[in-house]
Amino acid sequence: MYSQITGIGSYLPGPPIGNDELARRGIDTSDEWIASRTGIRFRHLAENGETSSDLALHASRQALAAAGCAAVDVDLIIVATSTPDFIFPSTACLLQAKLGNQGATAFDVQAVCSGFVYALTVADKFIRSGSHRRALVVGAEVFSHILDWSDRTTCVLFGDGAGAVVLEASDKPGILASTLHADGAHHAILSVPGSVCKGVVTGDPFLRMDGQAVFKFAVRVLAEAADECCRIAEVSPSTIDWLIPHQANIRILEATARKMRIPLDKVVISVDRHGNTSAASVPLALDEAVRAGRIRSGQRIMLEGVGGGFTWGAVLLDF
Numbered sequence: 001m002y003s004q005i006t007g008i009g010s011y012l013p014g015p016p017i018g019n020d021e022l023a024r025r026g027i028d029t030s031d032e033w034i035a036s037r038t039g040i041r042f043r044h045l046a047e048n049g050e051t052s053s054d055l056a057l058h059a060s061r062q063a064l065a066a067a068g069c070a071a072v073d074v075d076l077i078i079v080a081t082s083t084p085d086f087i088f089p090s091t092a093c094l095l096q097a098k099l100g101n102q103g104a105t106a107f108d109v110q111a112v113c114s115g116f117v118y119a120l121t122v123a124d125k126f127i128r129s130g131s132h133r134r135a136l137v138v139g140a141e142v143f144s145h146i147l148d149w150s151d152r153t154t155c156v157l158f159g160d161g162a163g164a165v166v167l168e169a170s171d172k173p174g175i176l177a178s179t180l181h182a183d184g185a186h187h188a189i190l191s192v193p194g195s196v197c198k199g200v201v202t203g204d205p206f207l208r209m210d211g212q213a214v215f216k217f218a219v220r221v222l223a224e225a226a227d228e229c230c231r232i233a234e235v236s237p238s239t240i241d242w243l244i245p246h247q248a249n250i251r252i253l254e255a256t257a258r259k260m261r262i263p264l265d266k267v268v269i270s271v272d273r274h275g276n277t278s279a280a281s282v283p284l285a286l287d288e289a290v291r292a293g294r295i296r297s298g299q300r301i302m303l304e305g306v307g308g309g310f311t312w313g314a315v316l317l318d319f
């Protein structure tokens with residue numbers, strides 16, 4: 001028993017916001033600085049009151065339509081998010097209600113920017129165990145809600161969005177291999193170190209990051225995870241048609257491709273138009289590339305995540 005992606009969808013809220021627009025809004029930055037350090041030119045930002053489950057709903061409807069099935073046909077819903085609508089219930093349960101599904105297993109996965117790769121791997125294991133037949137796996141984030149808009153070192157980097165896939169049981173792959181890792185010793189280099197206690201926000205409710213430490217960590221583990229995944233699947237990295245790493249910074253994507261000896265024209269890049277959308281970045285990039293006709297049926301794809309925790313992982317699949 002294998003699992004196979006049968007439908008993909010995505011959603012970006014509002015119009016694209018350019019780097020110059022951020023500068024016009026009073027952030028001490030420039031298009032030149034952001035573009036040259038990160039490759040980011042645009043991001044989308046949710047409206048006030050627009051939540052992760054709202055974004056997830058749009059992406060999920062598209063994915064279900066692409067798979068040719070209805071929400072009631074899904075028996076597993078996993079939402080990867082670090083910006084849930086509520087402390088509880090889970091965003092997956094809220095999405096389930098909005099979709100009109102009742103009775104499916106539904107829960108969130110919290111692995112920050114590795115969230116989608118974690119969620120897809122979990123769904124694959126559920127399906128391969130035989131307990132579930134059809135999963136909706138979503139990455140949805142409103143990082144704009146947890147950004148300190150007075151901190152130019154972080155607020156220019158992130159955007160909001162959602163991506164979703166339908167993953168179904170199949171007698172042929174599908175997902176060939178996956179690998180997930182974490183090292184909590186590095187939790188402080190990327191975190192939102194606050195919480196709510198007795199009605200009061202305690203600690204810091206905004207995203208904080210040691211950008212250079214994250215950069216070095218990401219480049220190292222993305223290449224390692226991809227190699228490991230290929231070893232598990234017993235395939236050569238040269239058989240990969242498309243590499244879709246988490247979209248944080250163009251320089252991280254370039255360095256990863258270089259380390260893996262994969263030419264840059266085989267790397268799907270959306271960070272320039274989306275910014276870093278955390279758990280949504282990989283399915284957003286995948287959906288765009290499929291809809292543009294770049295990724296075609298039968299091609300081999302490596303998906304990769306890396307982010308707060310620290311967490312990282314990879315999923316190798318035949319599309």
Ligand code: UT7
Binds near residue numbers: 190214218278
């Ligand atoms: O999902 C994972 C999430 N995060 C990442 O992947 C981020 C990984 N890290 C990075 O992408 C890079 O480290 C950054 C893009 C965050 C920063 O690039 P950097 O080349 O490491 O810059 P830096 O932090 O060393 O800052 C260089 C200068 C500083 O000024 P001084 O001290 O040299 O005068 C900063 O204050 O750039 C300044 N700076 C800015 N200037 C204009 C920092 N942010 C900005 C800004 N606009 N937005």
